[in-house]
Amino acid sequence: MEYKYIIFDCFGTLVSDDEINIKGKLLREKLSETENLVFVAHWRDWHRNSYLLEKFIGDIADTGLFNDEKIALIKDRVTIESLSLYEEVLPTLRSLKEKGYKLAILSNAPPSVKELYKNKKDLNVLIEEVFWSCDLGCGKPEKQIFKVVIDSLKCKADEVLYVGDSYENDYLGAKNAGIDSILIDRQKRFNLKNSIEDLSELIDLV
Ligand SMILES: [Mg+2]
Structure with missing residues (x-):
């Protein structure tokens, strides 16, 4: 796909x-x-x-x-003081962009996180669009929030891949909205067919 x-x-x-x-x-x-x-x-x-x-x-x-x-x-x-990225995040996002993908974030987050993100320049220069649940009046795993996001990106559900670490909110939530999803399973707790242990695995998967 x-x-x-x-x-x-x-x-x-x-x-x-x-x-x-x-x-x-x-x-x-x-x-x-x-x-x-x-x-x-x-x-x-x-x-x-x-x-x-x-x-x-x-x-x-x-x-x-x-x-x-x-x-x-x-x-x-x-209260969160700063956003600390996993070490593979920036190189992985850069590689995905080089492959031609547009990148976005959808997060269940309170308004306080938005300020931290705004100052997180190394990350936000790589991200096209960000969606915060606190701005949308709904949250994952509700179907509605995924629908709002794909509509806003002017995409169809099958033109989007969702990646997250929560089985319920991310993996199942996106699937229920008709979106392909991959579980990031850093602790190897699930070992699903559609799970990865490290974001860099995405580069060869897509
Ligand atoms: Mg999460």
């Missing part, structure tokens, strides 16, 4: 999610089951709506459920 666009997930695919995973694990251990449910609900809402970190934290504090220590932990969990 001749693809026009290759679209990437951001965290865990192009950008390391190690820091987020460590902080996430720490937070889950500190929160009760109910607190965790409430945190996750607000977290998902923030990924689908464009408002500031201060409102996100304010809304959580307004529930009256969390003490100051827990609010500080939540704030730390959702």
Whole structure:
């Protein structure tokens, strides 16, 4: 299949999610089951709506459920200082561009990530279009978000390849929208027919 666009997930695919995973694990251990449910609900809402970190934290504090220590932990969990790329990302993206592919990003992300991306020049010069769930009012794995993206790129579903590290949000989400998808499986947890361990494997696959 001749693809026009290759679209990437951001965290865990192009950008390391190690820091987020460590902080996430720490937070889950500190929160009760109910607190965790409430945190996750607000977290998902923030990924689908464009408002500031201060409102996100304010809304959580307004529930009256969390003490100051827990609010500080939540704030730390959702604050990312910088985007750290996996080492093969830039050479791989350059090779794919040389082969004639246009590159895009579709990410479930809160508005705070957009600023970091804007300053991440080595990455953003290689990317044609970026789609953030917080701007679109929906998120992966919903079919709607994939449809919005391909419409906006003026592509058909079969002209696009989607690459991501989440089985549900990326691999299955894209497939359900009629888009070919490849799972990036850095820890070799899945070993699917359509999985790769390193993004550079894409160069020979497409
Ligand atoms: Mg991801």
